[in-house]
Amino acid sequence: MSFPTPLQNTALPLPGGKGELPALGFGTLIPDPVMAKRAIKAALRVGFRHIDAAEAYRNEDVVGEALQEAFAEGTLTRGELFVTTKLWNNNHRPERVGPALDASLRRLRLDQVDSYLIHTPFAFQPGDEQYPKGEDGQPLYDDGVSLLDTWRAMERLVDAGKCRFIGLSDVRLDAVKAIYTAARIKPAVVQVECHPYLPEWELLEFCQQHGIVLLAFAPLGHGMEPRVLNDPVIVDIAQREHRTPAQVALAWAVQRGAAILTTSTSLDHIRENFDVSALSEESLARMRHDISTRVRLNKVVDTGLPGFIPRAQGA
Template sequence: MADKIDPAKVPSVKLPSGTKIPCIGMGTFGSDRYSPDEVSAAVGGAIRLGYRLFDCASVYGNEDLIGEVFDDAFKSGVVKREELFITSKVWNDMHARGDVLLALAKTLRDLKLDYVDAYFVHWPFPNYHAPHCDGDARNPDSVPFSADQFMRTWEEMEKIHRLGLAKHICMSNMTIPKFDAVLSRCKVKPALIEMELHPAFQQSELFDYCVKHNITPIGYCPIGSPNRPDRDKTPGDVIDTELPEVAAVAKAHNIHPALVCLKWQVQRGSIPIPFSVHEKNYASNLAAVIGDPLTDAEMASIAKADKNCRLVKGQVFLWPGAKGWEDLWDLDGTITK
């Protein structure tokens, strides 16, 4: 087993509530490549190694086995519940009135928890797709984003927050126009946002917007997610670890380019959640954020490497009449108020 890393040495970010969240976590979305047993085993290894942030979701299909790992870790004294920051997400088919509470109740039962530290609206619309579908799949019941519909869901999120079942409520896969349409209507503001972030897709405008509004970004696909589902792979996708700027920094620090991507994101102010079932990889991911920082010049160099290359385009959520995946991200210039 890799050497354990003292969690106290891992930098943290303070949320508006005063709660601290580790600056790096482990994602658990691997259902298209790995079995729930493999993912949950990696979570167990990561806890023992020193990880304290875990990003879960009901749609990943593995929360029940991850819950057994959490329960065992608590009972065996490896870690205390309050030492972990555990997140989950409500899936798109559970946006209706009352469904958010039902969804969270199942997640809490599966994860064997009394509360989650953060609960996200996974996607900002109720568009459902079947697990493991291909990129051409479409649901005829899918609809464009509606601020009114979203706020009905967010009001349900605010209820679970008042009940103490979710310490923080959060959003994911948002855009600036969507935020502009709903933020002023939120009684409880989102503490975190999950968004695709990596050197080839830096989303600087959205990133700065979130920071301005005290919403801490969590970055998924932080190294370009080479094992992402096949439906999310398209010709012309950029490979982050092969970017010349990233490769040059990796050579200067004598580390793998993937670790440069993680260092860059942490120093920028976001929280990467890389996923791997291989101990060697998730151990080096955690160790990467401790010491040996990138220089200002190296950070500036990587900032210029942005290729605006979105990897998770979300085309399976498109509604009848949509022109393309760009419509999901408000790139057509319109938004439903």
């Protein structure tokens, strides 16, 4: 009798042999601060060791409180935790990049983050407004700065010891290739929407060839239509392998060499999303060849406006 191989301790090597990214990560896009803090602490107790935050989520202070309480309670030490946060679009100008990370560090109550990502490749007009827009209601973009300009400023943060690794988010393959070619410090992580309906095989292959970790957000489809977890192939595999559809989708992601982020305020779902075990080779082949639906749920790669982040009325 064979037993499934647990994937909870899987970690993916980062460039230069200087660290690993836990394959199972917990995202902090939870608008309610009380629920967010409770969920983050629960995720850490369950065993998650990667916490993903962002300036744009407007709750880094809540994340910081949760982390400090978890450290004080002995749930884990800072050295056992990998922390990511992200630079928002209105801070792409090189002179704004360092102060933006300093502000994130103060809110997170940390001296250093493990990974700092450019949240999207789109630069908005610099300033304090998160979503600057013109009279037509469309975003006001900043044509005076390039993605490479911002990347150079990110590299200086690594030099200064404020972050260990840098990377990109919500980006297409062509932009990843361009930054990789020009970069002095190569991207360590590329975070994108990725799930069985948007497998991003070409991007994954490029990342693996160049020592970059592909970090998948919305790996369960974010509960949107068409629902990934209702796919008949995934449902059938779950029944055959005595898993839930969510565990099938997450195992598929990790076994093909990606890291993932899940988010939930339910303790049962947090536990379910961490209790991930390897699928059979037959099931992996079915996931690749028998699922034909292809859909992108978040249009952020086209506009720089994340579809999953709630925006204030009129923003």
